[in-house]
Amino acid sequence: MSDKQPNVLVARGVFPEVLARLREHFEVEANPDDSVWPPAELSRRLAGKVGVFTTGSERIDAALLDTHPQLRAVCNMAVGYNNIDLDACTARGVLVSNTPDVLTETTADFGFALMMATARRITESEHFLRAGQWTKWSYDMFAGAEVHGSTLAVLGMGRIGQAIARRGALGFGMRVVYHNRSRLDAAIERELGARWVDKAELLRVADHLVIVVPYSAQSHHLIGAAELAQMKPSATLTNIARGGVVDDAALAQALRERRIAAAGLDVFEGEPRVHPDLLSVPNVVLTPHIASASVATRRAMADLAADNLIAALGCGPAAGRPPTALNPQVLAK
Ligand code: DGY
Numbered sequence: 001m002s003d004k005q006p007n008v009l010v011a012r013g014v015f016p017e018v019l020a021r022l023r024e025h026f027e028v029e030a031n032p033d034d035s036v037w038p039p040a041e042l043s044r045r046l047a048g049k050v051g052v053f054t055t056g057s058e059r060i061d062a063a064l065l066d067t068h069p070q071l072r073a074v075c076n077m078a079v080g081y082n083n084i085d086l087d088a089c090t091a092r093g094v095l096v097s098n099t100p101d102v103l104t105e106t107t108a109d110f111g112f113a114l115m116m117a118t119a120r121r122i123t124e125s126e127h128f129l130r131a132g133q134w135t136k137w138s139y140d141m142f143a144g145a146e147v148h149g150s151t152l153a154v155l156g157m158g159r160i161g162q163a164i165a166r167r168g169a170l171g172f173g174m175r176v177v178y179h180n181r182s183r184l185d186a187a188i189e190r191e192l193g194a195r196w197v198d199k200a201e202l203l204r205v206a207d208h209l210v211i212v213v214p215y216s217a218q219s220h221h222l223i224g225a226a227e228l229a230q231m232k233p234s235a236t237l238t239n240i241a242r243g244g245v246v247d248d249a250a251l252a253q254a255l256r257e258r259r260i261a262a263a264g265l266d267v268f269e270g271e272p273r274v275h276p277d278l279l280s281v282p283n284v285v286l287t288p289h290i291a292s293a294s295v296a297t298r299r300a301m302a303d304l305a306a307d308n309l310i311a312a313l314g315c316g317p318a319a320g321r322p323p324t325a326l327n328p329q330v331l332a333k
Contacts, residue, residue: 006313008051011042011058014077018302025315026051043067051309056080062088073312073322077305079103079160079292080242081326082215090327097308097325100159102300103292107240108163110266110291115152115164115208115238118264119145123285145207145234145261147172153206154178155222156213156241157194164210165192177202203230208238215242225250231260238264240291243271252277255284266291 008026010019013034022028029045031037036057037045043064046052051073054060060074065088073095074084081098089096117123125142128134152168154161157180168174169192176194178184179202184194203209209231213219223237224247231237237260239246248269254260255278262283268274271289278284292301304324311318312325320331 006050007048008053008309008313009045009049010053011037011045012053012055012077014053014302015299018299018306021303022053022306022309025310026313039064046071051075051313053077053305053309054083056083058083060084060089065089065092065094073097073309075305075309075312075322077301079107080214082242086326090330093330095312095322095325095330096327097305097312097322099301099304100324102304103297104159104163106294106297107160107291108167110293111160111164111210111212111238111240112167114240114264114266114285114287114291115210115236116147117285118236118238118262119147119208121262121283124282127282145236147174147208149173149175150207151175151177151205153202153209154194155199155202155209155211156180157184158212158214160240161210161212162188162192164212165194169193174208177205199227200230203227204232206231206235208236211237211239211241211245213241213245215244219245221245221247223247223251225254228254228260233259233261235260236262236264240266243267243269248275248278252281252284255281258283 005027008028010028010030012031019028019030039059042058046068050070054074054076056078060083062085065071071094074089075097076084077099079098079100084096086096121142121144152174154165157178165176165178169176176192177197178194179197179199183196213222222245228250251263252275255263264285266287267289274286308322308324310316311320311322314320
């Protein structure tokens, strides 16, 4: 290892093979314990680093960037990048990248599975069985909602939303409605039989609402008490987007009062904390932010984040051309 190699920080645990590849190009400070460093600790460790490999748990904001003017690249191992102030990075010439595409199908598989588990009450019934409460078959035991032939309502129709819609329309004969700022191409709408509707209609007709919008100030509490009140009492809600898009307290109350039938949640406001009211209602399936967590996909995400870091710092075969940069214009300067 040469002293001339740039210094980078890998802020969370990552596959050893990916670390080894980064070490071919950089002097790497890693996080073998996979601790979530508090902001002050992250800042301390960023001293002298020109690049950082982050996940959604590291907040990169203007104040941190101003403390570390030597920082040139922030490469996030996630498609979502609401943990990073992109404008502040761009203004300071810091390259930012995320990991789109490689996780689309895996995340859609999980979103669909979570929606199905929610509709068909899979975890609720498993807890009942494990608790030794199953003594007889009954005609209405854990009777849930139909999935095939029902109405799938997708809020946010980016790559993952479309992949979920495709599963519903082509695999389960579902009617697909969606709401998104921009409409899909007519050809994709035709393939999916998907119809753009306004948000009010989306909520009103949904049998299964699946939320896949990125988090931003505009999408904060996009679904709260008022929106839940517009849904059918038989409907389910699945959130694989980000905590904060749904008002978790309002959702817990709606679930408790059976104003909607059930929810499936992979993301939470303030995670890894979970609103205590969600933990005490039975009609919710809870998973710890694992929608993209197949081994192959997590490896692909880590590889892509590493490719971005290597290229952003002028190394490797794609030097200067990080494959999934969010603000490539900073490199042209
Ligand atoms: C993503 O890629 O944004 C997932 O939520 C994992 O953080």
